[in-house]
Amino acid sequence: MTGFEIGGASAADMEMIRAWADEEGWNPGDTDRFAFAVADPDGFLVGRLDGEPVACVSAVRYGTGFGFIGFYIARPRVRGQGYGIRLWKAAMSRLDGRLVGLDGVVEQQDNYRRSGFRPAWNNVRHEGVPQAGDDGGVRVVDAATLPFSRLAAYDRKFFPEPRDAFLSAWTGLPGRTALAAVRDGQVEGLGVVRPCSGASRVGPLYAATPEVAAALLRRLAEHAPGGEIAVDVPDANPTATALLAALGLVPTFEAARMYTGPAPTVDLPGLYGVASLELG
Template sequence: MTGFEITGASAADMEMIRGWADEEGWNPGDTDRFAFAVADPEGFLVGRLDGEPVACVSAVRYGEGFGFIGFYIALPAFRGQGYGIRLWHAAMERLDGRLIGLDGVVEQQDNYRRSGFRRAWNNVRHEGVPQGAGEDAGAGVDVVDAAALPFGQLAAYDRRFFPEARDAFLSAWTALPGRTALAAVRGGRIEGIGVIRPCSGASRIGPLYAATPGVAATLLRRLAEHAPGGLVSVDVPDANPHGIALFEGLGMVPTFETARMYTGPAPEVELAGIYGVTSLELG
């Protein structure tokens, strides 16, 4: 394996890797890479063979005790030659001592189990144009621009659904160009948050948090107004007993599935309020 080295990702690498993910059919957001840089500036690793990039992985640190692995890709011509596994070990070493999460595609889940990961739930991507009247948020709920709320209130709400505080990341994720972030508010209290971002395929919504299915449906419809043709996709955890039923009732169809896996016990978050995870690459 002469000539193989692992380096941090440059800005040009980040753009290239986004293209690799598109080729894998993952449909990441057009500007997600900028939120990566805010979350953990050194969280992307690239494997280079004789100077040329052949593999990548993200190993993003959150707070003091959590990390998330994503964007684990080796170019097809270089698979099965040991480059990817060396990069994997480097990512795991970077997150050593933390609870580590990832979203594993079906064909890789056995490999992740051998590395100590265990399934917590499945995330099922639902795609389509939300149809029908369905449930709504009910009386007294206002849907507002999330930027109009005190950021501390927004961050405290996000913390209920994520293992660590991630204020800097959240600030970038909700405000990057081309995105819309909405909050459902009742009596001054946040009852839901949703963010939509442009992608090369269907616009992605994530996170989507809500106190009730009606609040989730209301946010989903309002966010879909910002998508070309209303076409959106949401990665829905099946651990939320109301999530899958809500999206199926709105005429959206499952198109892709991963397993959320952790190296230890799943973190204690309010799963019943998660109708869409932030992203399969960032957790």
């Protein structure tokens, strides 16, 4: 493996990683990289062979006890030659001592098991145009009109560590729409839609009830070209799966949410769509 070096990703590398993920059919958001960069500026690694980028991975630290692996890609011409596993080991070393999560595509899940990961649930991508309906009196507002501290506190119900910097960028980047459901002054739902190469991705999608989730989905779809959206739904929340089917969205892709230890305690009944398969 002479000539193979691992280093941190540059801004240009982040754009390259996004393009690689698109080639894999993962449909990442057009501007996700800008939010990812603030989540953990040193959390993206690139492997170079004789100076040419051939592999990438993210190993993002959250708080003091959690980490998330994503964007694990080796270019087709170097697969099976050991470069990817060297990069993987560097990523896992960066997260040593933490509970680590990832969303593993089907063909890689056995490899992740050998690295100590165990499945917690599947995130199943549902795509389509939500059927029209009555919002049932759910009050939906621009999330930017609420104090950010309230949004961050709400996000903590669904994620094992604070991620305020990431959430601020994720909800506020140009071209995105972040909506919140509010009742009696309390946040009861939050959703973000972002442009992608394919169907616009919705995530996260949090809701106190299916009615709140449906109202948010319909309103978010108004900001997607042709109304077509994609949501990564935990199958551990059967109410969410049933709602997406009732709204006319169909499964197109799945990845196993896996952890190196017991799954963290989060509000699964309120989790209708994860923020990102790449960073959790």
